[in-house]
Amino acid sequence: MLGVSHMTDPDLHPTDEAALRGAGSQGGPLRQELSNAIVGLFKEYYGRGPADCRTYLEPDLVLVVMTGGYHAADQTLFEAGKWHEVRSARMSWQDSMEVRFVETIERLTHRQVSTFMSANHQSPDVTVELFLLERSEEPPER
Numbered sequence: 735m736l737g738v739s740h741m742t743d744p745d746l747h748p749t750d751e752a753a754l755r756g757a758g759s760q761g762g763p764l765r766q767e768l769s770n771a772i773v774g775l776f777k778e779y780y781g782r783g784p785a786d787c788r789t790y791l792e793p794d795l796v797l798v799v800m801t802g803g804y805h806a807a808d809q810t811l812f813e814a815g816k817w818h819e820v821r822s823a824r825m826s827w828q829d830s831m832e833v834r835f836v837e838t839i840e841r842l843t844h845r846q847v848s849t850f851m852s853a854n855h856q857s858p859d860v861t862v863e864l865f866l867l868e869r870s871e872e873p874p875e876r
Contacts, residue, residue, distance in 0.1 A: 735812045744767050764842065765789045771838045772863060779831060781805070784861065796839055796865040804859050814854055821854055828852035828863070 756830040777783040786803025797813045804812075829852070836847045849866035 736792065765791060768796060768798065768843050769840060771776045772835065773800070773839065774802065775831065775834055776800070777843070780827060780836070794869060796843065796867065798863040798865075800861045800863075802859055803861050817856060821856070824854050824861075825852065828854075828861075835863060838864070839867075843867065845870060 738784065766789075768789040772789075773783040773787050780803075784800035787798065787800045790799070792796040806872070808824075811817070811820045832850050836850050839845075839847050846868040848866045848868045849864075851864045853862045853864075854860070859861065
């Protein structure tokens with residue numbers, strides 16, 4: 735079992751800090767801040783945001799799950815059998831947004847992102863942004 739840091743961060747709400755430590759917290763403002771920030775990036779750079787966004791925190795993971803983000807034009811292309819083109823364009827856009835997404839997560843969590851991954855699904859319309867965080871402290875020796 736890997737150890738988890740128990741350092742406190744005065745800039746994080748206690749429930750968010752607990753979630754990042756793995757204490758099973760169910761709420762806190764950081765989740766909403768992360769959701770709002772990622773949705774804001776979608777709105778600014780993609781032209782619209784999702785209908786719904788939920789952010790999940792684990793000790794070394796931030797997972798942002800969004801639904802309802804495809805344009806009407808995307809749906810038309812899907813219906814015409816052009817799903818590959820739509821998904822390819824979305825993946826290219828998400829790849830081009832990596833720096834902005836990562837900077838946002840690092841700024842809000844006060845942690846470094848070691849890995850970023852995106853995934854999309856058409857029906858139902860779901861987009862996932864996954865951020866693996868570097869450990870803030872080495873695991874304790876046993």
